[in-house]
Amino acid sequence: MNALADALWRAATFVAVVLVHFDVPPTLHERTFNAKIKARPAGHWGTVPGTAWALAHTALAAGVAPPERELIPVIGAGHAGVVQLAYSWLNGHLASIRPQYTRDAAGLAQLAADFPQVSGLGAETHPLLPGGISPGGCLGGTLAFSHGLAMAAPERIAVPIIGDGECETPTTAASWLAARTLDPCRVLPILHLNGFRMGSRSLLGAMTETELEAYFSGLGWHARVVRVDGDALEAHRAFSNALADSIQDVVAGTKSTVVFSCVKGWTGPESVDGIPLLGTARLHKTPLTLVRDECGQQELLERWLVSYRPAELFDRDARPVGVLAEALNAAVWNRGTSIWPAAEGGSEGLELVRPKGFGDAVAEVLVKHAAQGDFHLFSPDELQSNHLGSLASAEWTSEVLAEEILLGWLGGWTASGRRGLLVSYEAFAPLFTSGLIGHLKHRRLAGRAKTPSLNVLLTSYGWHNTYTHGDPSLATALLATEDPAVHVLTPADPHRTAVALDSMLESTDNVNIVIAGKHSKVRIPELTIKQEMARGLAIWPHLSDPQEPELTFVAAGDLAAAVISAAVPNIRRQLGCSIRVVGLLDLTVLGDPRRWPRGMTDAEVRHFLGERSPVVIATIGHPAAVWGLLAGRVRRPVRVIGWREPRGPMPQQALAHELAFDSEGLLQAAIELTTTSRQEPCPNR
Structure with a gap:
């Protein structure tokens, strides 16, 4: 297993370096030539070796998991897109959606020539490729998203790969603690600890192993720390054991995380022109930006590529051979999409006994949908205030005082084919803006996949609240995107609110925002409701x-x-x-x-x-x-x-x-x- 993981890791990291630096990659037995090197190599390097390592072990662990268990990798760093592309080319998934990128020298050459503008896929993580189920663009949401993905799905273990910089965001920092409300929820985070944020040292990177274990223990998580500093095969063995033990912990109901500690940019050039690089923020992107013109950088690039021993992994046509071919056959890349069976027959039309107030009308709709078994309600500790207190103790309800985390949970829940609703105050909703726009971008890339819509109900608007609690900016921002998936619904009375919720919970591929007052007493005749819903x-x-x-x-x-x-x-x-x-x-x-x-x-x-x-x-x-x-x-x-x-x-x-x-x-x-x-x-x- 350790040799297989090492082969996958070396191959993916080698391909990533090729994509960043070459227009036409060299054959595995020739030196690099100027004409084949990109004029301006561009791409992120610092996260590559650690992310490639974590993905290799996760895919191999998925390959040996029992049939009833599914491990789903969730990449947190958008900049790790080059690793995602490398693995997708290696395992043939890329060729299945972009036939020009065949798993041979010609396909690799085409991929390198196109990078970073890869045929509509770009260079960041993408939802059409394994590991890309979580939206990028809004740093910090991956852990919360993974909890939503794994919620109420005991056969599924979500494995988010998150960086130490991401752990400093409020959403990630609070997600560790918020997980206490979600038992049982099988999430196994791999913390890629390379010591740095984008431009400076990270807070977690400055901690000792004892401090890291104590920090996570205080949050309710058991942390296993694995450091890479020497023998790669021994490090693979230690990591593989830590991952296997953590999987067993998670299955048994213990919150566990694997902290993978390495030097930033490890395996890359140690220095360029006398300037130290390894273990510094200078390796966030590729350090070899003048490689076409400077012989010294060409020599560094050659040594860098040879260090992965590619001749052991590929034949002359860049096809996987030997242990790499064996590793690719053993690895399983679960994508985590469309993994929840659709409810048969859908929901019947809503029949309410009228008139009802906001709370009763909305609760009746949600109880009806919850009875189908694939619905979950998320709220930031405001259900009682929003006249929905009767739902607070339902097993399909989660409350935690952190809007961004709730949005992540909802995103993961719906990404797996299930329906949900987030209820919050309108004034706090601008906290969702970056995350929702990230979801829109993500779904746009994925195409209309018939995924349940992302649904948000906003109450307590500024007209009936305090001075500090008036801010309708979320709807304004979403409408400004001109994304056709956006719908901002403003029902005229509680009955129309209930009918609108009933309809949007059955919809797919949209981002639906309903804005309704919880104190509303207006009653509009029902004669036109059907036309309002239809048109x-x-x-x-x-x-x-x-x-x-x-x-x-x-x-x-x-x-x-x-x-x-x-x-x-x-x-x-x-x-x-x-x-x-x-x-x-x-x-x-x-x-x-x-x-x-x-x-x-x-x-x-x-x-x-x-x-x-x-x-x-x-x-x-x-x-x-x-x-x-x-x-x-x-x-x-x-x-x-x-x-x-x-x-x-x-x-x-x-x-x-x-x-x-x-x-x-x-x-x-x-x-x-x-x-x-x-x-x-x-x-x-």
Whole structure:
């Protein structure tokens, strides 16, 4: 086993060095020539040897695991993409999705020539390749994601490979402790401890072995520390034993981690031009940037490549031979995708006994979905506050006061084909922004894989909260991405919130954000609910005149629906205008249909908003989000009323008045718009 691990590790590290430095790789028995070296070698090196080591042992351990046990490697460092590419080329997976990268000299040459722009895959970790199931881009989420992946799946052991720099992020640091709430959850982290962050020494890297063991013990984890400093085969033996023992611990319910300590950039050049490199931050990227032009760097590169003894691993056509071929046959690369059977038949349509408040309506939906066995609810210790306290003790509920960790758990849970919901306050939701955008990028790379949607329910918006708890920025940021997978839903009452949740929990490949007030008492007639769900908006006949409107109001959200419902009768009396009221469920309906799947066509704009009617849009979020969606497409007078930062703390009624989000503000907007539109007050009917 140790010889097999050594062969895999040497081969992957050798290929990684080739990809970074060569346009056309040398044959295994010739010296390097200038014409074959990249003009500007580019790529990350510091994480390569340790990540390659951890992946080799994980794949071999998966190969000898019993049939009922699955080990899934989860790469934490996006910069380890070159290692992922190397292994994917070696095991043939890369050729299965990109046929030009055959497992021979021609395929390696093509891969080297294309690196770092590898045929739509790039040079960072990718979801289509083994180990790439966790989203990159937001450092620190891999451990939490792995817990979500392994949650309630006793046959599965997630093996996140995380760096000591990543351990300094708040999400990773808290994830070790938060795991106490998840028993049983089989996660075996491999901590790649090379002593450095990107540019300076890491905090964990400065600890002694005793201090490391004590640190993790205090968090509830048993740490086995393995150091590499000398005989590689002996280090492989020690690591293999530590990994095997830790796997048994994890199966038995003990939280265990393997700390793999090595020198940063180990096996790379010790120095260049007299400048020490090995064990310094200078080896974060390749140190040989002038190798085409400087003979000294060419000699360093030759010695570097030869140190992996590639002639023992490959034939002249770069095909694996001997112990490497044996190792590749023994290794198993579990990808961890689509590993949960879909619920048969889906969920039946929602039938609620009405009317219900927010808590009862939402709880009924979640209990129904939980009964299918593949649903989990995540919340940052706010279920009681959000009127969902009856769900806090359910076995399918997890609460911990760390939003980023919850998002990681949800991401891992849904990535394995299961459905979930994260409930939080709107004010804290901006903490999700980087993680959600990372998920969007990750899913975009993976394609529409029919993975359950990532679902978030936000409550306690700023209109009904304290001064410090008003921030609708998450929805604004996600809409600004113009990613067609994004849906921001603003249901008008608790029943619509329940129906929207029921639908989105059955959806796939989306990122759904529902924003709803937990105190909402507004009740809108149910006649148009089906159209709102199908098209994202509907004309509300109970508030609208039957003829062509001279003024149109659009309600985005329950509070907007309540304010417009109260204001419209008075506005109609004062201005004598024909009025139409439209309920807007999905904000993306306002967007350009060339970018947003639910965007209104020009004909639909005229149908819903009227031929030439000025429009007042009331939104519980930022007006900027609405203006960004409209992008000048609605060629008529428009006023958007929504959240703006108030000048300071004030009562809710005063806040609404200051932001013109009340009957008086809507009346004033109506007067100004109709005057601008017609240069005279609206005529009497």
